[in-house]
Amino acid sequence: xxxxxxxxxxxxxxxxxxxxxxxxxxxxxxxxxxxxxxxxxxxxxxxxxxxxxxxxxxxxxxxxxxxxxxxxxxxxxxxxxxxxxxxxxxxxxxxxxxxxxxxxxxxxxxxxxxxxxxxxxxxxxxxxxxxxxxxxxxxxxxxxxxxxxxxxxxxxxxxxxxxxxxxxxxxxxxxxxxxxxxxxxxxxxxxxxxxxxxxxxxxxxxxxxxxxxxxxxxxxxxxxxxxxxxxxxxxxxxxxxxxxxxxxxxxxxxxxxxxxxxxxxxxxxx
Amino acid sequence: xxxxxxxxxxxxxxxxxxxxxxxxxxxxxxxxxxxxxxxxxxxxxxxxxxxxxxxxxxxxxxxxxxxxxxxxxxxxxxxxxxxxxxxxxxxxxxxxxxxxxxxxxxxxxxxxxxxxxxxxxxxxxxxxxxxxxxxxxxxxxxxxxxxxxxxxxxxxxxxxxxxxxxxxxxxxxxxxxxxxxxxxxxxxxxxxxxxxxxxxxxxxxxxxxxxxxxxxxxxxxxxxxxxxxxxxxxxxxxxx
Numbered sequence: 078x079x080x081x082x083x084x085x086x087x088x089x090x091x092x093x094x095x096x097x098x099x100x101x102x103x104x105x106x107x108x109x110x111x112x113x114x115x116x117x118x119x120x121x122x123x124x125x126x127x128x129x130x131x132x133x134x135x136x137x138x139x140x141x142x143x144x145x146x147x148x149x150x151x152x153x154x155x156x157x158x159x160x161x162x163x164x165x166x167x168x169x170x171x172x173x174x175x176x177x178x179x180x181x182x183x184x185x186x187x188x189x190x191x192x193x194x195x196x197x198x199x200x201x202x203x204x205x206x207x208x209x210x211x212x213x214x215x216x217x218x219x220x221x222x223x224x225x226x227x228x229x230x231x232x233x234x235x236x237x238x239x240x241x242x243x244x245x246x247x248x249x250x251x252x253x254x255x256x257x258x259x260x261x262x263x264x265x266x267x268x269x270x271x272x273x274x275x276x277x278x279x280x281x282x283x284x285x286x287x288x289x290x291x292x293x294x295x296x297x298x299x300x301x302x303x304x305x306x307x308x309x310x311x312x313x314x315x316x317x318x319x320x321x322x323x324x325x326x327x328x329x330x331x332x333x334x335x336x337x338x339x340x341x342x343x344x345x346x347x
Numbered sequence: 348x349x350x351x352x353x354x355x356x357x358x359x360x361x362x363x364x365x366x367x368x369x370x371x372x373x374x375x376x377x378x379x380x381x382x383x384x385x386x387x388x389x390x391x392x393x394x395x396x397x398x399x400x401x402x403x404x405x406x407x408x409x410x411x412x413x414x415x416x417x418x419x420x421x422x423x424x425x426x427x428x429x430x431x432x433x434x435x436x437x438x439x440x441x442x443x444x445x446x447x448x449x450x451x452x453x454x455x456x457x458x459x460x461x462x463x464x465x466x467x468x469x470x471x472x473x474x475x476x477x478x479x480x481x482x483x484x485x486x487x488x489x490x491x492x493x494x495x496x497x498x499x500x501x502x503x504x505x506x507x508x509x510x511x512x513x514x515x516x517x518x519x520x521x522x523x524x525x526x527x528x529x530x531x532x533x534x535x536x537x538x539x540x541x542x543x544x545x546x547x548x549x550x551x552x553x554x555x556x557x558x559x560x561x562x563x564x565x566x567x568x569x570x571x572x573x574x575x576x577x578x579x580x581x582x583x584x585x586x587x
């Protein structure tokens with residue numbers, strides 16, 4: 078039986094799709110057969126981040142409407158043969174999603190996959206609720222600033238009350254906090270909330286802290302999930318997060334500001 | 348000096364209240380018989396107060412003599428009436444029984460004796476009163492956008508209340524965690540209700556409609572264990 082993990086946040090632009098791509102790729106790299114589903118119907122992005130935009134023929138909504146079967150719509154990643162993408166439709170809207178339809182697709186995927194990653198759209202409306210409804214675990218992506226933290230709190234409330242597990246009284250959805258765009262030197266200057274602040278407000282276990290990094294933007298533009306870049310700090314931080322998701326104990330990195338050496342200071346480099 | 352003739356003592360008498368909704372002799376007799384047959388000994392010679400407060404609007408006249416006779420036939424002892432509707436007052440006077448004031452009756456229903464008696468009877472109003480004091484327990488964080496209401500009792504939260512969340516209770520609110528949202532105790536007007544929390548960072552606190560915003564809280568108890576209560580119409584907040 079596959080584990081269904083939703084990547085959600087409430088707020089837009091915090092790094093949900095980047096995280097879905099990185100975590101999904103990371104799980105595949107560890108030998109788990111993984112599919113990433115783009116729930117952002119109408120604002121498809123995952124295909125770009127994964128670098129498979131030219132290979133999209135059929136999409137999630139086609140499968141929902143029985144216009145195509147799953148095997149036609151699934152795109153196999155060209156870097157890893159355990160990794161698949163189910164793209165969203167760009168020409169439809171969220172109303173195309175139905176609970177029965179989503180359940181049917183998830184059930185079918187669960188037969189052959191170990192992990193199903195649901196990349197949620199922003200907001201708390203239908204699209205986001207559909208993405209989280211069937212989840213076993215949730216990765217709540219948060220930026221270290223107050224509005225993102227509050228929106229994450231809101232989405233945690235929805236996970237608690239409107240997920241299938243909540244409605245049936247089953248064991249609650251397992252929640253993980255993933256802090257992205259973390260900039261230790263700005264935290265030290267008091268411009269950003271610290272890890273401790275966010276943990277205190279949200280009160281859920283920390284899965285990872287991804288440092289603010291140029292490598293993330295570069296990876297997105299290249300269509301190659303940042304986790305494949307083993308030299309990048311963000312890639313390593315995502316890799317640590319995947320380890321923790323698989324219940325390994327890994328020490329947190331990139332939490333402290335890098336001390337500038339004499340040479341760097343003289344050169345005025347950042 | 349002659350011997351003392353009497354002594355006046357305060358006392359509490361256990362009674363039933365028979366709340367009448369509508370009256371026709373045949374239906375009333377039938378239903379009363381049914382009720383009494385459930386526990387004949389329990390009702391034997393019980394004093395009864397008859398309340399006409401819940402009587403259906405369009406009923407203007409009731410044959411109270413028939414009502415009393417029916418009660419006595421089943422060995423009940425009607426001792427008084429309670430009625431806030433003016434249209435029945437003359438008829439009550441004519442029966443010769445006492446008309447209880449609003450306050451007198453409230454005292455009667457709230458005595459512990461009355462509550463005890465309710466354990467022995469099924470399907471009475473007294474029992475419903477005791478059930479109202481149930482408290483609500485929440486063990487997970489109350490998140491932004493969520494609202495929790497403990498109707499008729501206390502609310503106990505074993506976790507935090509986030510900013511943008513709202514917790515309400517007819518009774519007290521106890522929060523064993525940080526309170527960052529809104530907490531409203533005594534929402535139905537209970538001025539004795541209080542709010543307690545182990546770390547105060549609330550947006551708003553209210554007791555029976557008297558409220559206080561975070562600005563006032565910041566001056567005194569911010570991030571400390573605190574309680575809020577109402578005294579002489581003034582909201583007090585202090586550390587605990």
